[in-house]
Amino acid sequence: MTTDPVDLSARLIRCPSVTPEEGGALQLLSGVLSEAGFDCVRVDRNGVPNLFARWGARGARSFGFNGHTDVVPVGARAEWTRDPFGGAVEEGILWGRGATDMKTGVGAFVAAAVDFVRETPPDGAIILTITGDEEGPGRDGTRALLDYMATEGEAMSVCLVGEPTSQQQIGDMMKIGRRGSMTFFIEARGVQGHAAYPQRARNPLHGLIDLLARMTATPLDTGTAHFEASTLQVTTIDCGNPANNVIPARASATVNIRFNDAHSSGAIIHWAKELMAEVTQASGVIFGLRTEVSGESFLTPPGEFVALVRDAVQAETGIAPELSTSGGTSDARFVKDHCPVLEFGLVGKTMHKVDEHVEVEQILRLKAIYGRILRAYFA
Known part of the structure; x- marks a missing residue:
């Protein structure tokens, strides 16, 4: 049977x-x-x-x-x-x-x-x-x-x-x-201050926006023999600021990446850290990065x-x-x-x-x- x-x-x-x-x-x-x-x-x-x-x-x-x-x-x-x-x-x-x-x-x-x-x-x-x-x-x-x-x-x-x-x-x-899958949890740290006196503060949102713009400006690749192009998507940006006249001290963003066999998670993390260093040098905003890799x-x-x-x-x-x-x-x-x-x-x-x-x-x-x-x- x-x-x-x-x-x-x-x-x-x-x-x-x-x-x-x-x-x-x-x-x-x-x-x-x-x-x-x-x-x-x-x-x-x-x-x-x-x-x-x-x-x-x-x-x-x-x-x-x-x-x-x-x-x-x-x-x-x-x-x-x-x-x-x-x-x-x-x-x-x-x-x-x-x-x-x-x-x-x-x-x-x-x-x-x-x-x-x-x-x-x-x-x-x-x-x-x-x-x-x-x-x-x-x-x-x-x-x-x-x-x-x-x-x-x-x-x-x-x-x-x-x-x-x-x-x-x-x-x-x-x-x-x-495809591999990974998530970036990014924290941007600046200096809080009055929105009317930006010279006395350092806006973490401006640095974070610059970083995200650099990440999304150019595709990671155009695909490989058996894979579609890798993708990078910003899924949220937050700062928890209820006031319209305060420059916040911190801001955060989450980025999800699906990557093909042209990359490893380690190589993508290295690339992200290099971009963060460039933005820090340009803006003074400091970045922290936590990553979760679901799979290569x-x-x-x-x-x-x-x-x-x-x-x-x-x-x-x-x-x-x-x-x-x-x-x-x-x-x-x-x-x-x-x-x-x-x-x-x-x-x-x-x-x-x-x-x-x-x-x-x-x-x-x-x-x-x-x-x-x-x-x-x-x-």
């Missing part, structure tokens, strides 16, 4: 696993996988639930899947037309929080892996790393799983992340990399692994997927330090929205694609 990915996905949706709550989702998966012969280990860290599962011998050539069962909050529950944790299937549609991002991706690859090892036990291992922290800070989820694997001598030869990558129809896009840019170059996944997608859908590096970040940014990693999943049009849903046919098709990928890899 084959494993129904729609039923498994619906059961996962019924687990209220809003980050960082486990909600029963990993318990459910552990039961399904253990019954199929997978060795399952909970790798919880700092209250974050994670599951490691392996079928086959440790140290063997292995195919890995990565995904998450945590979901974002439902928002205004009264706006939902169905129970966000009901997992209802109506007229060929599965409804609920996580229906696209990404309990169906997990349901599809778990179902494909279970059926594969039962029907055609592979010469090698299948490893599943499933976290409850992808929608949260990301510090104790897939990172914890990779740390556990390093300690225990576990390894994936390649990994496929089941994030929703398709745009209009399943199969039209797969991710071979992602990475690329899995077209080659054997990319071709295997692309060909499997095309065989099942009739569509040659676009090889893309667009979009935000995913846990692939952590996996890329462990092994070659790609992302492929269903259409994500409703992810994080009220009345999140997906067509049942997509889930069935996704399981078939993942199964074909496994057969091709271990052929």
Whole structure:
């Protein structure tokens, strides 16, 4: 009997696993996988639930899947037309929080892996790393799983992340990399004073505006072979000054940067500090900089692994997927330090929205694609 990915996905949706709550989702998966012969280990860290599962011998050539069962909050529950944790299937549609991002991706690859090892036990291992922290800070989820694997001598030869990558129809896009993401929190320090006597003060806003103008005057680049141009966006400027006749002492700004493989986060930080030094010399305004790096840019170059996944997608859908590096970040940014990693999943049009849903046919098709990928890899 084959494993129904729609039923498994619906059961996962019924687990209220809003980050960082486990909600029963990993318990459910552990039961399904253990019954199929997978060795399952909970790798919880700092209250974050994670599951490691392996079928086959440790140290063997292995195919890995990565995904998450945590979901974002439902928002205004009264706006939902169905129970966000009901997992209802109506007229060929599965409804609920996580229906696209990404309990169906997990349901599809778990179902494909279970059926594969039962029907055609592979010469090698299948490893599943499933976290409850992808929608949260990301510090104790897939990172914890990779740390556990390093300690225990576990390894994936390649990994496929089941994030929703398709745009209009399943199969039209797969991710071979992602842009890096970082945020600057900038503080400008001047001297407070009366607006009528600017010579007795030093306006931090003027220096900050100058700095931001220099940052945005010229694009960071025009793109690379596999990436769009990097972007830099000023997202807020604040000084907390309620008076119209006072030059404030401090001002702040936040800048978000999405960068391609022409840069590293360190190089961009160095560039920003050089601009700050120039503005300080010109204006006397002093700058402080705090940075948060969500992930570096990475690329899995077209080659054997990319071709295997692309060909499997095309065989099942009739569509040659676009090889893309667009979009935000995913846990692939952590996996890329462990092994070659790609992302492929269903259409994500409703992810994080009220009345999140997906067509049942997509889930069935996704399981078939993942199964074909496994057969091709271990052929």
